[in-house]
Amino acid sequence: MWSNHIKYHGLMRTHQLVLRWIEDQLSGGQLAVGGRLPAERTLAEQLGVSRTSVREAIRVLEAMGVVRAGVGSGPEAGTVVISDPTAALGSALRLHVATQHLPVEDVVETRVLLESWAAARARPEAPEVDLAAALLDDMDEGHGIDDFLALDVRFHLALADAAGNAVVSAMMGSLREAIQGYAGQLTANLPDWDATASRLRAEHREILAAIRMDDGGRAAELVAAHIRGYYKEAGLGPKDSDPARLPWLA
Amino acid sequence: MWSNHIKYHGLMRTHQLVLRWIEDQLSGGQLAVGGRLPAERTLAEQLGVSRTSVREAIRVLEAMGVVRAGVGSGPEAGTVVISDPTAALGSALRLHVATQHLPVEDVVETRVLLESWAAARARPEAPEVDLAAALLDDMDEGHGIDDFLALDVRFHLALADAAGNAVVSAMMGSLREAIQGYAGQLTANLPDWDATASRLRAEHREILAAIRMDDGGRAAELVAAHIRGYYKEAGLGPKDSDPARLPWLA
DNA sequence: TACTTGATGTGGTTGGACCACATGCCCTAG
């Protein structure tokens, strides 16, 4: 009989070995979302490595949004497989923005790209469109700035989801998360919040109407103008605003 | 005098505290790309935590492509700040593809989106375009499949870089990395590799010519057809091939 | 001068210990 012990892994660090083992379990289907990893001590013994190395691997997976560790006992405890790509991409982008190697302008421009694509592709009958409409109705009620912005985030994410592409949805969410702190500062620069909120609501209604009429091209244009307009009003100069360089839009 | 020791962090796990400290150093400019973190033992003492927790934090940063750890002594040793967003996004996407929560079709379609956008936006005089041309010339020489594919990857990445958006470049690279293993299997499905390679070369030349003529719309169309065609020939059915749903392209 | 050799400092790995926490069983008091 053979054992799970893997030795002679000279080129690979131990925690990467654990990482590979878990990834193989995922790819092979032995481990799926909702499933639970063996206990750290058990896994360490099975693979013939120290618990420390197992823990380092789990930390990485946790940062990637692949697992969630919970202490104690019962259904909420243990290390369980989840799937939250947005968290992983978001924190990665945030860190690299912090190192100044990802300009905020590029993040905003990428958001314009993805979100206008999603708006163009969204089907009028998608349930996410109805969710967006409901959120839009909520925004009409007299909310504070924070509440409004929270609803705004959910509105835009709902539109992105309506396109039915999980990768685009995840990237959209992560871009939003990466510049969330930045966006908060920008809001303080706005001269008249009530007027801005009013305008944003009106633009949201136009976007939704375009999607409902299945006019993807117009929806994409409106979304691009909507996002660029907000950041421009808040004082973030676009890296390249020459419309002649945007031939992929209508 | 106060110390760097941070205690009473009841809600946060210790390695997250270290993570936050390092991220603050990055945001504040005390740490920049090329700089080196304090030694693990030193950092542990400064923050009043165990070396284990410091190492877990560094593992996460390493997985995010923010630092690189090197043993030994000298300039290559120690934990140094780098910036490789592609690695972070790539492994994250790969893992989530493994959990089947990110369909390969969505990854391919997102690649079409980003890459056609980049082709539309690329300036003819960008140096990356010259690099792409040089790579294209290399591909003409009689290479094996693996060499050809390696050059192909670099060609596409060069085109993406020519758009001048770091976020799009990083995402492009990560998408490519995430489905790299998948693409390798697909290649085996091709009926006639030499014919395919010949076609790919011709399409590459057309794309490059369109960019050189500053015809962004045509370049975007060609790129989209190029990518979709390859995966289709290899047997990957697109999730949605209705051209009427793609109004953002010319 | 050229080479060997050891000191130094880095990350890599391990085993063991202890803690906080959440569950669920079992025993006891009513």
Next chain:
DNA sequence: CTAGGGCATGTGGTCCAACCACATCAAGTA
């Protein structure tokens, strides 16, 4: 027989001390 408290169990979270492998550099040696 039931309701309650309290302990046994198993989980991740943290820390410590030690050792290894590796790369450099300086001191000593031929």
